[in-house]
Structure formats: C-alpha cells, structure tokens
Amino acid sequence: MTDQAIDRVEAEKPAHAKGPLIFRQSIFxxxxxxxxxxxxxxxxxxxxxxxxxxxALYIGQQSGFEFDNSILEIGAENTDAGPRGFTTVFGQKFDTTGVLGMSEVNGRPSFIGFPGWVTIPSTRDLATGRVVHFFFAWVLVGALAVWAIASLASGHLWRDIILKPRDFRELPKDIVDHLVLKFNHGRSYSPLQKIAYFGVFIILFPLIILTGLTMSPGMDAAWPWLLDLFGGRQTARTIHFGAMVLFVLFFVVHILMVILAGPFNELRSMITGYYRASPGTEPDAAKGEKSNG
Known part of the structure; x- marks a missing residue:
C-alpha cells in the first residue's frame, strides 16, 4: 500500500471510534x-x-450503667458558653454543635443525635420510623432473594461477583487505571468492581440482615445462636450501624465512579441492559452489525 493510500485510510477513520453496544445487565x-x-x-x-x-453504641451483651462499654455517643451538655452538642468516639470527645447532638430547628436549638433533615420522619417519631424501617427491610430481603436465585441460575454470581485468583493478579493494574481515570468498558466487571460488589452482596447484605434480626427479642428466642454469633445484642447493634456506614461509603464511591466512567452509559446499562463497551470488544453474536449503532 502506498503512503497516499495509508494516509487516506487513516483520514477516513472516525476521530473517536465507538465500541459495540452489548447486553450486560439482565432484567433481574x-x-x-x-x-x-x-x-x-x-x-x-x-x-x-x-x-x-x-x-450510643456499645460492645457486649448490654449497655453499661455501673461500667462504661460505649464506643460512640452523641449528645449535648451545658458548658460555660451555653449548651453544646458533642460526639464521643472511643473516649475522645469532639464538639459537633450544629450537626450532631445539637442543631437548630426554626431558629431554636434541638437536642437530638442526628438532625431532623436526615431522618424519616423529620420529627421525633420512633413508632413511625420503626414501621417504615421494618417494611423496607423485608423489601430488601425479598429483592436479595430474587437476585440470588436469578444470579445462581444465570451464572452471574459466579462469573461477576465471586472473586477468583486472576482478579487479584489483575488488581494492581486496575488500581493504577482508576487512579489515572482510565476505564475499560468490557463485558465483565473489573477487579475493583468485583471486590466492591463481593463486599456488598456476600458480606454487607448478609451482615446487616443478620445483625438486624439479632436485635429482635423474638428472633433471639427462636434463634438464640444469633446472640452467640455476634457477641450480644449491643454488639450486633454496633455492627449493624457500622455496616450502614460502609453502605454509605460504597454509595458515595459508586456514584463518583458512575460520573467519572460516563453517567449516560452507566444509567443506560441499568435501565435498558445495554452497555457501550470499549473499542475492540466483541459484539453480541445475535446483534452483529446492529450493536455498533
């Protein structure tokens, strides 16, 4: 091929080649x-x-009265400067006035752990909070059961969630790629994605469900081994809270990665199932040339 022909071929290439549109996410x-x-x-x-x-959070079978086994406490106290909110973590006290322990509602101080704008209901209503919490807890369990059955049947759980030796071999490169914002859009999850989803589905979801059951006296009577498994109801409550914090961190990182990797492509994947893969990825056999559209 002559130099002129080569130049003509290069000039005819699209500036930004698109990869194929592949079917990545099942309806389940x-x-x-x-x-x-x-x-x-x-x-x-x-x-x-x-x-x-x-x-407050504790470690052990019960909260302390004649002893102190708390590891986290949010409250308020009077000081020379007036009432102040505080948060104590492992014995270290921090002034968190305006956010935790003491906040403002309509210009008046409200002495409460977390402010009303991050709770449902926004006013103190423990009964309603418990009813709504337990309803959505069973929604979560039901959805997890459907996903687990469908993922086992389709092979999604083994293929995309369960960690394998090659995931750890490829992990260093994947970490570097993420640090330089180089994302590979392929058919399967990257090692970092698999580690994150493994942590959520195999560790956090079962942990938050089991610790939630452990806090129920009725479940403790039916399954007393739950108390032994988690070292007491108060320890289970602390683990439950910790799992919630990890879920929030996962959510923040998840949203950040969606934005950096291309929000339109990621949202299309979770709405339609179709995902724009990186150039060089083999198109779906059934779609052929249409998948490149």
Whole structure:
C-alpha cells in the first residue's frame, strides 16, 4: 500500500471510534438494583430516626450503667458558653454543635443525635420510623432473594461477583487505571468492581440482615445462636450501624465512579441492559452489525 493510500485510510477513520453496544445487565439485576436503591434510602433515614432514641453504641451483651462499654455517643451538655452538642468516639470527645447532638430547628436549638433533615420522619417519631424501617427491610430481603436465585441460575454470581485468583493478579493494574481515570468498558466487571460488589452482596447484605434480626427479642428466642454469633445484642447493634456506614461509603464511591466512567452509559446499562463497551470488544453474536449503532 502506498503512503497516499495509508494516509487516506487513516483520514477516513472516525476521530473517536465507538465500541459495540452489548447486553450486560439482565432484567433481574436491573429491577433489584433500583429496588435496593429505594429500600436502602428509607432504611438509612428511618434507621437514624430509630438510633436517635438512644444515640450510643456499645460492645457486649448490654449497655453499661455501673461500667462504661460505649464506643460512640452523641449528645449535648451545658458548658460555660451555653449548651453544646458533642460526639464521643472511643473516649475522645469532639464538639459537633450544629450537626450532631445539637442543631437548630426554626431558629431554636434541638437536642437530638442526628438532625431532623436526615431522618424519616423529620420529627421525633420512633413508632413511625420503626414501621417504615421494618417494611423496607423485608423489601430488601425479598429483592436479595430474587437476585440470588436469578444470579445462581444465570451464572452471574459466579462469573461477576465471586472473586477468583486472576482478579487479584489483575488488581494492581486496575488500581493504577482508576487512579489515572482510565476505564475499560468490557463485558465483565473489573477487579475493583468485583471486590466492591463481593463486599456488598456476600458480606454487607448478609451482615446487616443478620445483625438486624439479632436485635429482635423474638428472633433471639427462636434463634438464640444469633446472640452467640455476634457477641450480644449491643454488639450486633454496633455492627449493624457500622455496616450502614460502609453502605454509605460504597454509595458515595459508586456514584463518583458512575460520573467519572460516563453517567449516560452507566444509567443506560441499568435501565435498558445495554452497555457501550470499549473499542475492540466483541459484539453480541445475535446483534452483529446492529450493536455498533
């Protein structure tokens, strides 16, 4: 081929070549994804409402009266400068006035753990908070059961969630790629994605469900081994709270990655199932040339 022909071929190439449009997410994955998003929203905000009834965490079978086994406490106290909100973590006290322990409602001080704008309901209403929390807890469990059965049947769980030796071999390169914002849009999840989803589906979801059951006296009577498994109801409550914090961190990172990797492509994947892969990815066999549209 002459130099002129080569130049002509290069000039005819698109400036930004598109990869194929592949089918990546099944209907079960998409529906349960959005159900979880709604359920976790209500579980988080009603959970803070419930937690405000006693804004402290302990390790052990019970909260201390003649002894102190708390690891986190949010409250308010009088000082020379007037009432102040505080948060105590492992014995270290921090002034959190205006956010935790003491905040303002209509220009008046409100002495409460988490402010009303992050709880459902926004006013102190433990009964309503518990009803809504338990309803969405069972929605979460039901959606997880549907997803687990569908993922086992389709092979999605083994293929895309369960970690394998090659994921750890490819992990260093994937970390570097993410640090320089180089994202590979392929058929399967990257090692970092698989680690994140493995942590959520295999560790956090079962953990938050089991610790939630452990806080129920009725479940403790039926399954007393739950108390032994988690070292007491108060420890289970602390683990439950910690799992919630990890879910929030996962959500923040998840949204950030969606924005950086291309929000339109990511949202299309979780709405229609179709995902624009990187150039060089083999198109779906059934779609052929149409997948490049």
């Amino acid at each position: 994955t998409r529906v349960t994804h959005w159900v979880w998003a709604i359920a976790m929203f209500f579980l988080l905000l009603t959970g803070l409402q419930i937690w405000n009834a006693h804004p």
